[in-house]
Amino acid sequence: MPIKEQISSIPLFEGLPGDQLEELSSIIVDLDYQSGQSIFSEGDEGAGFYVVVSGRVKIFKISADGKEQILHIFDHGEPFGEVAVFAGMHFPANAEAMERSRILYFPRDALVGLIQKDPFIALNMLAVLSRRLRGFAALIEDLSLKEVPGRLAAHLLFLSEQKKGSKDFELTITKGQLASLLGTIPETLSRILTKMSKQGLIESNGARIKILDRDALQDLAEGLAKI
Amino acid sequence: MPIKEQISSIPLFEGLPGDQLEELSSIIVDLDYQSGQSIFSEGDEGAGFYVVVSGRVKIFKISADGKEQILHIFDHGEPFGEVAVFAGMHFPANAEAMERSRILYFPRDALVGLIQKDPFIALNMLAVLSRRLRGFAALIEDLSLKEVPGRLAAHLLFLSEQKKGSKDFELTITKGQLASLLGTIPETLSRILTKMSKQGLIESNGARIKILDRDALQDLAEGLAKI
Incomplete structure (x- = not known):
């Protein structure tokens, strides 16, 4: 499946117009990780964020006594590292492939360039996130x-x-x-x-x-x- | 309270650095609505979004038989209309002040200009929204x-x-x-x-x-x- 189709089904980009998906596709690096391979480490600069296409990724910290503490497990369609990357921070935890995984990488610098050229990409991503927030808020309201x-x-x-x-x-x-x-x-x-x-x-x-x-x-x- | 302080406590902008709050403040229009005054109508172009500083705003539709159906009531610190505005759509419902209300208006054109000049404003807003999404997701997980x-x-x-x-x-x-x-x-x-x-x-x-x-x-x- 071409990358443009792949990312159109990712919640973070859902509903973006075709030409913006095209522009985003142009900055993506398509990565292949082996089981157990490190993706980033705690303290690394958030130089880009990731979306899992296939496989599974664990986000974890190592406690003072050397024990691994898993914070999240991400699989198909889920982004990770994006909060740190958007905020221009360092990664607060480690990421490692739990099995062979195909992962799309979105470099921050290229994203900034894209937004500068076409601010509507940022607005549309803001729209996607605000719409999801509204949906989540409605669900929380239902539940609570x-x-x-x-x-x-x-x-x-x-x-x-x-x-x-x-x-x-x-x-x-x-x-x-x-x-x-x-x-x-x-x-x-x-x-x-x-x-x-x-x-x-x-x-x-x-x-x-x-x-x-x-x-x-x-x-x-x-x-x-x-x- | 100066506008910059006002918006720093709004969840949508929480944690934005001071200079970006300053830039955002420069595009804000500070509005005063009387009780019962219309803010926008269904079908209006989403030319800008709003944040309630004080008072209350209802978002509603009018059904075929003329009955008013309230979808949301927003008060202090809550944005409204932002999904339509980010997405470049028309407003899907009406907004009206329920009491005397002070409301900040963020014109879309000015926001686009700001993002073009400083893409990091958009990245930081994306960071705020993704952080909130993560928080909401954790809460939904807890609840469900x-x-x-x-x-x-x-x-x-x-x-x-x-x-x-x-x-x-x-x-x-x-x-x-x-x-x-x-x-x-x-x-x-x-x-x-x-x-x-x-x-x-x-x-x-x-x-x-x-x-x-x-x-x-x-x-x-x-x-x-x-x-």
Whole structure:
């Protein structure tokens, strides 16, 4: 299969127009790794990122006592090293082929040249990533809408208790921190707060929370009700 | 607060170096919307994207019978319209301020000019988005590792049954489709397949699946075991 077809099915480039896939193809280095062969080492400069076409790659660190700790295993269609390369950082871990693997290499310098020549390549890649982010966010929302409202209700009741039962208080941490504490993302947390407000459970204004219906929050926290 | 400080706390730009925040600030238009004021309409050209500083914005469609259907509500720090703008598309829905709102506007043309002058702005934004994607993916994995292996085991047993109990068969849909069917993402699905293989439940090679331990899959499907 020609490289252009190969990369059109990679999520990172999904939906890029044909001429941009063509331009990207022109900078790719097609690599073949043997089982056990090192791809990069921790601390190496992020001079380019990789996409697995076939085979499997492990990303790992070596602990102080020499033990290998596998962080990820990547296979068909998955990019690796891209965060470090986009950010201009060194690789934070090692990569090694776990079996014979075909891997596409995208050199950073060539990518920068490409973007300079055609900024729309970067915009389209930003579009792909933002669309995936939106999709992931929706999925996280689906998954966490089952449990997060209850945990959030419990947290609000706890904060109120700490303020000697006051119904009017401020969140003590940022919404980003609160979201990660609850196992969700800020976007979902915002939406749950909005939903709680609409249903008359609370009033929410920035970090300020006012409890309007303590019983309903209690039911939510105990899993006796849903929103 | 100066605009540069404002945007440094927006997830989309988190961790961008100071000079790039400065460059971005120079193209921003600072807008003030009244409650109920329209920001853009479905079908408008995506000439720029928006970030909410304060207030709230609803994204909605109007159905054939004139009913408003709210798709999203965005507040502090959240971007909207960016997918359409990056992709060079028209807006797929309407946006309206739900209360008095301060909103930053990033014109697409100016952004393209900025990227042409300094491609590293685009690379850094790609880094931010890929880092967020990795974080979201880890969260989805956390959330779905509770349930997805069981559902996957049930699906594999079902496929085997369809093949009259054969232990060796091919997935009938792509891994992307299978992942979304199971409520997860391809990366997590890959990892679960790898884990099942390591534990000797199956052998997985591309779309080809071989069941090695039917009883263990059965236990997994029924929630009697975990991987």
